[in-house]
Amino acid sequence: MKSETKGTAVTIGKNVAVIFLLLLSMILGLVGCTNRPSESGEIISGDAAGNENATAEEPVIIRLAGEDVGLPNPFRHTAGGAGVSKATLLYDTLLEKDENQDIPWLAKRWEMNEDGTSFTFFLHENALWHDGEPLTAEDVVFTFNYYKEHPPVSNSLTDGKKYIVTDTKAIDDHTVEITLNSYNNTYLSKIGSVLILPKHIWENVDDPTTFDGNGATVGSGPYKMEIYNPEQGAYRFVAFEQYYGLQPAVAAIEWVPVSDEVLAFDNEEIDLVMPTADLVSRYKESDEYIVEEVPAYRNSYRLMMNMETVPELCAVDLRKAIAYAVNRQEIIEKIGRGVGLISSMGYVPSSSPWYNSDIEQYDYNPEKAKALLEGRTYSFTLLTDNSAKSTKMAELIKISLDEVGIDVTVESVESKARDNALKTGTYELLLTHAGGMGGDPDYLRGIYGEKSTTIKGWSNERVNELAKAQAIERDETNRKEMLFELQKIIADEVPMVMLYSTVTYFVYRPEKYDGWMMIRYDHNQRCDFYKLSYVVRN
Amino acid sequence: MKYAKLLKCIRKIPGKLRNFNIFSAYGKIGFVFVLLMVLTGIISVLFMGEAHKIPSGASLEAPGLIHPLGTDDLGIDILAQILHGAFVSIQVGFFSAMLAGIGGSTLGILAGYCGGWTDKLIMGICDVMMVIPQLPLMIVLGAFFGPSLRNIILVIVILSWSRPARIARARVLSMRQEGYIIAAKSYGAGFRHLAVKHFIPGILPIILVSIIRLISKAIRAEAGLTFLGLGDPTSKSWGVILNRSINFSGIYYTDYWKWWVMSPLTVLILLVLSISFIARDMELLFHNKGDKL
Numbered sequence: 001m002k003s004e005t006k007g008t009a010v011t012i013g014k015n016v017a018v019i020f021l022l023l024l025s026m027i028l029g030l031v032g033c034t035n036r037p038s039e040s041g042e043i044i045s046g047d048a049a050g051n052e053n054a055t056a057e058e059p060v061i062i063r064l065a066g067e068d069v070g071l072p073n074p075f076r077h078t079a080g081g082a083g084v085s086k087a088t089l090l091y092d093t094l095l096e097k098d099e100n101q102d103i104p105w106l107a108k109r110w111e112m113n114e115d116g117t118s119f120t121f122f123l124h125e126n127a128l129w130h131d132g133e134p135l136t137a138e139d140v141v142f143t144f145n146y147y148k149e150h151p152p153v154s155n156s157l158t159d160g161k162k163y164i165v166t167d168t169k170a171i172d173d174h175t176v177e178i179t180l181n182s183y184n185n186t187y188l189s190k191i192g193s194v195l196i197l198p199k200h201i202w203e204n205v206d207d208p209t210t211f212d213g214n215g216a217t218v219g220s221g222p223y224k225m226e227i228y229n230p231e232q233g234a235y236r237f238v239a240f241e242q243y244y245g246l247q248p249a250v251a252a253i254e255w256v257p258v259s260d261e262v263l264a265f266d267n268e269e270i271d272l273v274m275p276t277a278d279l280v281s282r283y284k285e286s287d288e289y290i291v292e293e294v295p296a297y298r299n300s301y302r303l304m305m306n307m308e309t310v311p312e313l314c315a316v317d318l319r320k321a322i323a324y325a326v327n328r329q330e331i332i333e334k335i336g337r338g339v340g341l342i343s344s345m346g347y348v349p350s351s352s353p354w355y356n357s358d359i360e361q362y363d364y365n366p367e368k369a370k371a372l373l374e375g376r377t378y379s380f381t382l383l384t385d386n387s388a389k390s391t392k393m394a395e396l397i398k399i400s401l402d403e404v405g406i407d408v409t410v411e412s413v414e415s416k417a418r419d420n421a422l423k424t425g426t427y428e429l430l431l432t433h434a435g436g437m438g439g440d441p442d443y444l445r446g447i448y449g450e451k452s453t454t455i456k457g458w459s460n461e462r463v464n465e466l467a468k469a470q471a472i473e474r475d476e477t478n479r480k481e482m483l484f485e486l487q488k489i490i491a492d493e494v495p496m497v498m499l500y501s502t503v504t505y506f507v508y509r510p511e512k513y514d515g516w517m518m519i520r521y522d523h524n525q526r527c528d529f530y531k532l533s534y535v536v537r538n
Numbered sequence: 539m540k541y542a543k544l545l546k547c548i549r550k551i552p553g554k555l556r557n558f559n560i561f562s563a564y565g566k567i568g569f570v571f572v573l574l575m576v577l578t579g580i581i582s583v584l585f586m587g588e589a590h591k592i593p594s595g596a597s598l599e600a601p602g603l604i605h606p607l608g609t610d611d612l613g614i615d616i617l618a619q620i621l622h623g624a625f626v627s628i629q630v631g632f633f634s635a636m637l638a639g640i641g642g643s644t645l646g647i648l649a650g651y652c653g654g655w656t657d658k659l660i661m662g663i664c665d666v667m668m669v670i671p672q673l674p675l676m677i678v679l680g681a682f683f684g685p686s687l688r689n690i691i692l693v694i695v696i697l698s699w700s701r702p703a704r705i706a707r708a709r710v711l712s713m714r715q716e717g718y719i720i721a722a723k724s725y726g727a728g729f730r731h732l733a734v735k736h737f738i739p740g741i742l743p744i745i746l747v748s749i750i751r752l753i754s755k756a757i758r759a760e761a762g763l764t765f766l767g768l769g770d771p772t773s774k775s776w777g778v779i780l781n782r783s784i785n786f787s788g789i790y791y792t793d794y795w796k797w798w799v800m801s802p803l804t805v806l807i808l809l810v811l812s813i814s815f816i817a818r819d820m821e822l823l824f825h826n827k828g829d830k831l
Contacts, residue, residue: 262788279788334597334612388785391771392612398772399592412685412771 059251062513063270064528066255068233072225073217074152074195075208084154085529087195089237089253090130091219092245094121094140095192097520098532102192105245106135106220116183116474119191123174127244129198130224131215137170142199144168144178144191150208156190160451164190184471185479186440189522196220222248222535232257246535249515253534265507272508272516272528277337283507292506292518295341296525297349299435301331301393301499308457310380310428317372319494323362325369325404326397332500335393343498346487347437347444354441356484359491369404379407384431385415393499394431425456437501439522441483442471448490458495565819568812575809579625582618589618590774601797608797610779611786616801619774623802626775627809630687630760634694635752642699643745646706647737650714651729660703667700676759680768687770690763694756702748709741743824747817754813761806776802 069083070076072090077083096105104110107121127135144165147157157164164187167179180187201215202208217225222243227236235255239248258264265273275283283289303326307313323345332340344350346359384394391412398408408429413421421427436443447454449467463486470482506527508516515534516527527533561569582590593613594605601608607616649660676693683689713719719736727735763769764777771778783789783798 262791276787278792278794282791334593337597337611386767386771388782392782395772396612410772 060249060513061252061254062250062272062534063254063256064272065258065261065264065270066233066235068230070230071212071216071228072235073208073219074154074197075150076212076216077153079153081526081529085526085531086235086237087154087219088221088531089223089534090217090221090225091195091197092127092221093193093195095189096531097189097193097522099517099519100521102189105192106196107192110188112188117181118177118179119188120171120175120177123176124244125174127220128242129200129220130218130240131198132242133198133200135196135198135220136173137176138173139199140176140196141168141170142203143194143197146197146202147194152195156193159184182472183474184442185474186442186471189440222246222531223253226252246532246537249534249536250513268509271512272506274504274506274526277339277503277505280505280507288509288511289507290510290514292516292527293339294504294506294518294525294527295351296502296504297341297351298438298501298522298525299433300343300349300437300501301431301433302343303397303497303499304422304427304430304432304455305496306425306427306430306456307495308425312378313428314457316493318378319497320362321369321372321404322401322406323494323497324365324372325400325406326497326499327364327400328500329364330400331393331396334396335389336500336502339503340500341503342500344487345491345494345498347447347490347498348441348483348487349437349501352441354480354483356487358484359488362491362494366400366404373405375405377405377407379409380428381409381411382429382431383418383421383427384410384412385418386412387415390431390433397431423453435525438520444483444486444490445471448486448495455495458493460489460493463489463493560823561819562815564815568815568819571808571812572816575624575805576628578621579628582621583625586618586621589615590622591772594618598794598798600793607801610782610798611794616779616797619779620776620801620805622774623776623779624805624809626687626773627757627760627806630691630694630775631753631757631813634691634698634756634760635749637691637695638698638752638756639702639745639749641695642702643706643741645699646703646708647710647733647741649703650707650710651732651737657707661707664700664703667697672697673762676763677766677768680763680766685768685770687773690760690769691756693763694759697759698752698755702745702752705744705748706737706741709744710737713737713740747821747824750813750817750820754810754817757806757813758810776806780806 067082069078069080069086072083072086074087074091077087092106094105094107094110095102097103106123106127108124109122111120112118113120121140123135123137123140129135144157145168147155148163148165151158162181164180164182164184165178166181167177169177171177178191180191196219198215198218198220201218205211217228222240222245223237224240225235226238227234229235233255234257236252237254238252239250256269258270261270261273262275262279264270280291283291303322305313305319305322312318328342332338332342341350344355344359345362346356348355350357382394382397384390391410394410394412398410401408418430418432422430422432436447445467446452448460448463450459450464452459466482466486466489470479470486473479473482504525506516506518508514515536517530517532517537518527520530520532558566558569591614593609594615595609595613597609597611597613599605599609599613605615605617607620609615610619645660649657676697679693679696680690683693713736719732722732722736760769760775761777761780764773764775765781766777767781769775769778779802780799783795783802786794786798789795789799
């Protein structure tokens, strides 16, 4: 009897051990799954090659964090860098931008007529569309005419509401002459950045915003699209072998869905990551990684003040007081985790060759702010989007403004609601983050000039005049003088308080791929958005 | 003298509680912790002023002498935020539970006493409220009413009155059959008399337990709603602290989570647990002796 009980006890013990082992192996199996980068890649690509470190023979495949940014053609991608950059890999432009200037791309070279209103572009003769058709001047002519009727998502061809191209004609198969309505310092860059469409596909399309039929992503760029999965935000672009220009640097680029980018990068599921300042030290210590620090000059946080609905804000002293009272260095230390650049109150970023350093800098000075307010107190509502970063920044602004006697109530809403309020002017103070500060400073005309809709209830005669004049001034020294004066007036008037621009860190494994171009002359923000990051440069 | 019995009954409850030993060990710990939270909440409001709002140190300082629980990314002391959060939580818990408990049981008594279409209507709404998935509705209502403490209390009340209502109705229904009610009625007692003299004293113990339960539910709901970003973003409730810390990108790759995430989480769990212990003890207590109360 006794031995029998013992026997049962032993069997139960064994069973428990077996179950325990089974559970253990299941758990280990699960952990193993997440650590194997090849598997997650395979689901989307169906291509097992290229996961391991690249060798000379093995084709390199770059993987990046994906999100759905629409069908990557000029009419269907979403606005913003991620969408535009995918379309530019598929579609070529006449010119491309490198670290310093516009460089020849689809156009081998170009000529300008004397008064700068007409450009002649000489195209590469052996350029092909992804479907094998040759690319000719006819396609370029068609593109400029088509965009007039059907503006693309990222439209550089209108100024105000006018279409800047008056005439396009093909001189021969590979020469195009484009005539513009007037001279402007930025127009060459603008027509140079237009995505060229294949005539044989789009000439039959009446509504490009709904067209997703055959050839909807056929371009002439260095990569062609193989897979687009909107649900997962996954894309796969493969190298276009008959490409005429600088050769594609990798066999394929894949955008894969990831939940945590840092984790995915550590597991080698993606090849580029933008960690926050706190996480950078993890990578700096290791030789396996390269860490690049890129200041995002192109954009800045701004504090908008609505002078249309809040008459008190029309007083320049109050606006100046706000600018002095906001502690921008503290915002950088706490929100930017110590990295960031205080923005110039004259709007043009300090990295630009057009930047005027001789303007009021508005260093943090609550005493001066109090003196400007002369004991008056105010009460405003500050509208912000509900992201953690913005609400925290709003909180800091509230604390600093409270100190000088400006009582602030923070209201946080969806970012779309905030954008709508910005557009319609239904706010008192508003915190926003916007770009558009890279490249040619003609952007001052759009923001502070006569037709501006950005700043509500503010206008300045001299600013309007200068903004108009600098756009058509061809002498660089004169233009610089005008732009310097513009910045000075803007800084003195403080139509909006410029806060700070962020700094982005990029980390990648050079052994896998190191062709990233970190800075483009128009100070775009992300190396994975530049076309030149994906081609072999001499 | 009409309210004599009710008063006597209310007076009796602290009398019962005066003997601390009726609580179990868990109940005692819970009771002490809740008391501590109430006290710290009051202290924070009375003596600590703006400490939960104004930065007093560098960003993300580790716990030390000056900041016992460290600071958050804005440099605000986390202990001060948690103490203030305790006040917010207890405020929300107390007011929403009271409102839901009193409102719900009043409706329950009405439904049980009047019967007919009143009963059908109230119980119908009750059923609907119970069937609707609470969290999604809470999020929708929270987003609809906009972020503020008052609205959060309102949302919680709307979603929690149905339970006390059902309990009160069931109790009143069974009481109606009792001899003394029938006798009182035959002497011409009206609804008011019956409610004050008989129904309320009768349902008070079970409603009390249900209110305590609601407190813990409301605290959780408040933390949940503010965590999801439906609260006032600049208020310092525990949910907001948690939301801020968890949304700090890459927090688990750093040490910050050890004080920034763990502290609000720990007090939240402890408080909810403590209230549950008290509720359990009270339930046992009233279950056994409720009839005599």
